[in-house]
Amino acid sequence: MANIRYTRDHEYIAIDGEAGTVGITDHAQKALGDIVYVELPAVGAIVARAEQAAVVESVKAASDVFAPVSGEVIAINSALEKQPGAVNEDPLGNGWFYRLQLSNPSELEGLMDEAAYAAYLETLD
Amino acid sequence: MTEAPQTQAAPAARTALHALHISLGGKMILFAGYEMPVQFSLGVLGEHQHTRAQAGLFDVSHMGQAFLVGVNHESTARALEALCPADLLSLKPGQQRYTQLLNEDGGIFDDLMVTRSGDPGEDGVLMLVVNASRKEADFALIEATLPKDVKLLRAPHRALLALQGPMAELVLTRHCADAAALAFMTAGSMKIAGLDCQVSRSGYTGEDGFEISIRAERAERLARTLLGEPEVLPIGLxxxxxxxxxxxxxxxxxxxxxTTSPVAAGLAWTIGKRRREEGGFPGAARIQAELAEGPxxxxxxxxxxxxxxxxxxxxxxxRDDAxxxxxxxxxxxxxxxxxxxxGYVASDHAHDGAEVMLVVRGKPMPARVTPMPFIPHRYRRA
Known part of the structure; x- marks a missing residue:
């Protein structure tokens, strides 16, 4: 089982070693509805924890997506340009946004694990 | 006894179909003071495509309905022409027209649909449908302007449903054979599944379709009847x-x-020829000047x-960043x-094919001015 951590804003990062794959959670994609456009950071961009790194747009509105931790963008999911609906269909798989080389892995301690995120979702709505 | 201070906002209003929306899985939001479904389980994309492919049922009961009643058509039409630039005098029985209420500057106070009753016993009756967010202001404006022999009767006891899409006629005629005879922008009173309704062939989707006004207590029966047809799904805002x-x-x-005039808004086609010449509506001087010289x-x-x-x-x-x-x-x-x-652009850029920049999140993105509609209308004209 991959080691996945979650933010209170419903981003996830699936960690492997010093890198991680970032996207939005199933709860987030359901709340946003049909996604029609994703604006991704450039490869090589430096992102800081809790700062805007991407934008996701549904038919109705645009929403900021924040970086769960700090690091350098080492890959982006270019397939989302043509298939933004992958975020709805498979948010933790084909709907990933970008890969990050972590600059401060200790920031992961501030994120929720699976159980904590599930409990957090229970407190919403 | 003391009155409790009224610090809370007015509670959200509900339409006659509120319970039905909830039971159908509607995701409810506050819109113009009403709790309305923004989408159902299919989602916005699917609901949009279903409406263009088959038929969608919309609850638009939040919109303001009213009757304007005078001694004859001329009296009622002239009373409303004092506020609108459309030629309402020439409306035939059962004919519907889109127009605007104007302010003294020729700005748009609201836009609305006006229908002359087709019932021979109702000469002098115009039915109005106005925007939910504007209805109180509209009705106050109209009442303040009316001559003594014309009365505005609000119809909060009526619901309004829209059945839209290329299969709307097929579906509706199963329950109301008369609906097939209606052409775009005409209306009549008819029974749908035995329920008394005011039906017009109009809508807000670009598709063929109908808007159905019915007494609120019967609206759920009508909605359930239409939703029972295999082509019809509920559609949200x-x-x-x-x-x-x-x-x-x-x-x-x-x-x-x-602040926008009907001319700047591209709605000059809704201004009657006689009205352009005669004026006699609020802001006529500005609108006549814009018609002559361009906005x-x-x-x-x-x-x-x-x-x-x-x-x-x-x-x-x-392209020079201005x-x-x-x-x-x-x-x-x-x-x-x-x-x-x-959107609105300076008139010298308002020609088809003009290249402009849209500044999205600080980045200029190229775009082109293009004719509307983006998707061709499929109205069933006479």
């Missing part, structure tokens, strides 16, 4: 907005408001070249499968 945007239709408070800004359609939607309030700049206008509605068109927008 989200798809209502994307459908009307693709159809190039204005949304009040966004694409038109107190400073015009509402246009915009197609961004990339995939990023340009939302309301996005700046429009020319500010020339602003987006008033924008998003993604599910049938167009591309982003689309409408």
């Amino acid at each position: 989200g798809a209502r907005d994307s459908l009307r945007l693709e159809a190039g239709l204005c949304l009040y408070g966004h694409d038109i408001d107190l 400073q800004h015009r509402r246009v359609g915009l197609l961004p070249e990339g995939r990023a939607p340009a939302r309301e309030r996005t700046e429009i700049r020319d 500010l020339i206008g602003v987006v008033t509605s924008g998003g993604f068109g599910p049938s167009l499968n591309a982003p689309l927008a409408m």
Whole structure:
């Protein structure tokens, strides 16, 4: 089982070693509805924890997506340009946004694990 | 005894179909003071596409309905012509017209549908449908203007349903054979599944379809009857907005408001020929001048070249980076499968093919001025 951590804003990062794959959670994609456009950071961009790194747009509105931790963008999911609906269909798989080389892995301690995120979702709505 | 201070906002109003929306899984939001479904389980994209492919049922009971009643058609039509630039005098029985209430500056106070009753016993009755967010202001304005022999009767006891899409006629005629005889922008009173209704052939999607006014207590029976047909799904406000945007239709408070004239808004076609010459409506001087000389800004359609939607309030700049206008509605068109927008630009840029820049999140994105509608209308004209 991959080691996945979650933010209170419903981003996830699936960690492997010093890198991680970032996207939005199933709860987030359901709340946003049909996604029609994703604006991704450039490869090589430096992102800081809790700062805007991407934008996701549904038919109705645009929403900021924040970086769960700090690091350098080492890959982006270019397939989302043509298939933004992958975020709805498979948010933790084909709907990933970008890969990050972590600059401060200790920031992961501030994120929720699976159980904590599930409990957090229970407190919403 | 003391009155409790009224610090809380008025509770959200509900339409006669509120319980039905909940039971159908409607995701409810507050809109113009009403709890309304923004989408059902299918979602905005699916609901939009279903409406264009088959038929969708919309609850638009939040809109304001009223009857304007005078001694004869001329009396009632002239009373409303004092506020609107349309030729209402020439409306035939059962005919419907789109127009605007204007303020003294020729700005749009609201836009509305006006229908002359087709019932021979109701000469002098006009039915009005106005925007939910404007209805109290509209009705106050109309009442303040009416002569003594014309009365405004509000109809809060009536619900309004819209059945829209290429299969709307097929579905409705199963329960109401008379509906087939209606042409676009005409109306009549008829029974649907035995229920008394006022039916007009009109809508807000660009598709063929009907708007059905019915007493609120019977609205759920009507809605359940129509939803029982295999072609019909319930559609929320989200798809209502994307459908009307693709159809190039204005949304009040966004694409038109107190500052925009019907000429700048591209609605000069709704101003009657006789009215252009005679005037006699609020702001006639400005509107006649704009008709003669052209307005400073015009509402246009915009197609961004990339995939990023340009939302309301996005700046429009020319290729030399000068500010020339602003987006008033924008998003993604599910049938167009591309982003689309409408907005106002300085008139010298308001020609088809003009190249402009839309500034999205600080980045200028190329776009082109394009004719509207974005998706061709499929009205059933006479």
